Amino acid sequence: xxxxxxxxxxxxxxxxxxxRIRSGEWQPDSLLxxxxxxxxxxxxxxxxxxxxxxxxxxxxxLERRRKAGTRVLSAPQRQARFTIPKVRDEVEALGGxxxxxxxxxxxxxxxxxxxxxxxxxxxxxxxxxxxxxxxxNTPFQYEDRWIVIDSVPEVVNADFASIGPNEWLIQTVPFxxxxxxxxxxxxxxxxxxxxxxxxxxxxxxxxRITWLxxxxxxxxxxxxxxGYRMTTQF
Amino acid sequence: xxxxxxxxxxxxxxxxxxxRIRSGEWQPDSLLxxxxxxxxxxxxxxxxxxxxxxxxxxxxxLERRRKAGTRVLSAPQRQARFTIPKVRDEVEALGGxxxxxxxxxxxxxxxxxxxxxxxxxxxxxxxxxxxxxxxxNTPFQYEDRWIVIDSVPEVVNADFASIGPNEWLIQTVPFxxxxxxxxxxxxxxxxxxxxxxxxxxxxxxxxRITWLxxxxxxxxxxxxxxGYRMTTQF
DNA sequence: CAGTGGTCTAGACCACGAG
DNA sequence: TCGTGGTCTAGACCACTGA
Numbered sequence: 001x002x003x004x005x006x007x008x009x010x011x012x013x014x015x016x017x018x019x020r021i022r023s024g025e026w027q028p029d030s031l032l033x034x035x036x037x038x039x040x041x042x043x044x045x046x047x048x049x050x051x052x053x054x055x056x057x058x059x060x061x062l063e064r065r066r067k068a069g070t071r072v073l074s075a076p077q078r079q080a081r082f083t084i085p086k087v088r089d090e091v092e093a094l095g096g097x098x099x100x101x102x103x104x105x106x107x108x109x110x111x112x113x114x115x116x117x118x119x120x121x122x123x124x125x126x127x128x129x130x131x132x133x134x135x136x137n138t139p140f141q142y143e144d145r146w147i148v149i150d151s152v153p154e155v156v157n158a159d160f161a162s163i164g165p166n167e168w169l170i171q172t173v174p175f176x177x178x179x180x181x182x183x184x185x186x187x188x189x190x191x192x193x194x195x196x197x198x199x200x201x202x203x204x205x206x207x208r209i210t211w212l213x214x215x216x217x218x219x220x221x222x223x224x225x226x227g228y229r230m231t232t233q234f
Numbered sequence: 235x236x237x238x239x240x241x242x243x244x245x246x247x248x249x250x251x252x253x254r255i256r257s258g259e260w261q262p263d264s265l266l267x268x269x270x271x272x273x274x275x276x277x278x279x280x281x282x283x284x285x286x287x288x289x290x291x292x293x294x295x296l297e298r299r300r301k302a303g304t305r306v307l308s309a310p311q312r313q314a315r316f317t318i319p320k321v322r323d324e325v326e327a328l329g330g331x332x333x334x335x336x337x338x339x340x341x342x343x344x345x346x347x348x349x350x351x352x353x354x355x356x357x358x359x360x361x362x363x364x365x366x367x368x369x370x371n372t373p374f375q376y377e378d379r380w381i382v383i384d385s386v387p388e389v390v391n392a393d394f395a396s397i398g399p400n401e402w403l404i405q406t407v408p409f410x411x412x413x414x415x416x417x418x419x420x421x422x423x424x425x426x427x428x429x430x431x432x433x434x435x436x437x438x439x440x441x442r443i444t445w446l447x448x449x450x451x452x453x454x455x456x457x458x459x460x461g462y463r464m465t466t467q468f
Numbered sequence: 469c470a471g472t473g474g475t476c477t478a479g480a481c482c483a484c485g486a487g
Numbered sequence: 488t489c490g491t492g493g494t495c496t497a498g499a500c501c502a503c504t505g506a
Contacts, residue, residue: 009475009476010475010476018409034492036491045476045478047475047478047494050493064491065492066485066486066491066492066493067484067485067486068485068486068491068492069492080315174255174262177467178314179466180466180468181466182416182463182464182465183462183463183464184437184458186436201436202418205418227417228417230417231415231416232413232415234412242495268472268473278495278496279495280497281495281496288474298474299472299504299505300472300473302473302505303471304473
């Protein structure tokens with residue numbers, strides 16, 4: 001009990017509401033009493049009821065609309081929250097020792113497919129950085145990344161031998177918008193070599209595009225070693 | 235402006251705080267003024283400041299501790315929220331026409347690997363359901379699922395020819411705990427045939443384990459058709 | 469111990485949107 | 488139009504935890 005004894009907290013209300021939904025007392029799609037009535041029932045203020053119901057709606061159990069009232073969602077829109085850790089943290093969470101290694105870092109004209117992907121002008125230049133992340137001496141992730149020089153001019157002076165491009169970017173342009181995708185790809189000869197896999201092996205792959213105030217900053221492909229799985233509970 | 239003119243809303247405060255972090259005015263790891271002081275600065279009550287800061291902490295930008303105060307997280311723990319839609323919704327969101335087809339549905343003794351995975355007793359029985367989800371006539375997802383009969387006895391009477399096992403389960407035991415994983419697997423001959431792929435092709439694969447009040451309910455493997463990617467923005 | 473965030477109250481005004 | 492949720496105020500007590 002977070003609050004002192006015998007008060008009804010918003011947590012209590014959340015529990016009670018969930019229990020009623022689970023028990024079938026409040027059927028999917030059914031309309032719930034309004035906040036004022038619930039406040040009376042729970043002997044608390046409408047503010048407290050409001051917080052409880054608002055959070056339940058955020059969590060995907062309820063749908064609330066002014067005037068229409070609050071309904072139980074028939075198919076709860078449960079959302080999985082995946083925390084996207086930095087590779088270093090991910091390795092260390094596994095109890096491993098993180099090691100980073102730069103493979104190559106070159107400034108080059110942005111390839112056509114990247115221009116299309118990031119809406120770059122045809123003559124824009126990018127820093128192409130390839131690197132490896134190890135768990136001890138085991139390959140953990142191979143990263144292939146392009147950083148738009150016009151958007152982050154300091155990148156030409158970055159020392160990617162000593163710091164990974166992701167960590168460098170987080171320090172340099174911390175607050176960005178991100179589009180993140182996951183897919184299964186096939187190991188080409190390069191990926192296979194870096195991850196110590198047979199060519200053609202399925203590889204769990206992430207793609208991340210990052211913008212800062214609408215300007216494209218970076219495109220990254222992250223190839224995970226065999227057996228990797230991304231897991232969450234909810 | 236959600237509130238009437240000239241009041242400071244919790245949204246305004248959130249924006250201002252984020253802007254200060256972005257601009258570097260509030261550096262990572264630095265301590266922010268306490269709520270009371272911010273309330274004075276923003277000419278509003280502490281309640282309003284509290285809501286703004288609480289939400290920013292929920293969203294992974296700040297860390298708050300009683301007595302210690304509120305700090306800017308150096309590596310924002312941005313969390314990707316993936317909405318896990320029902321297959322039907324996912325297909326329809328693509329503008330496609332959803333079609334479901336049952337492949338097989340048999341009650342059987344739980345295989346050993348499943349007993350281990352779900353902590354079943356060796357003699358427990360499961361309903362093994364295999365089915366296909368199509369976008370029009372294109373394979374979209376092949377689903378291989380086991381449902382624990384002791385946990386959901388009604389399953390023996392379910393008509394999986396007319397309703398998918400996931401939709402049936404949502405109707406029957408709506409509120410559950412879930413562990414969800416994604417990985418890249420290799421198409422075996424069966425998966426390859428159902429998804430119309432060459433054998434050995436990489437397949438984006440989901441695994442879902444569901445419990446109800448601690449009792450294991452179901453284990454499902456979901457194999458997605460070629461080219462599938464799971465995407466989110468944040 | 470004392471400062472900070474966590475939460476509740478009692479009341480108010482308002483925006484939205486269904487009927 | 489008018490009921491419902493969205494938000495803010497002003498004030499209070501308390502839980503947690505760092506020093």
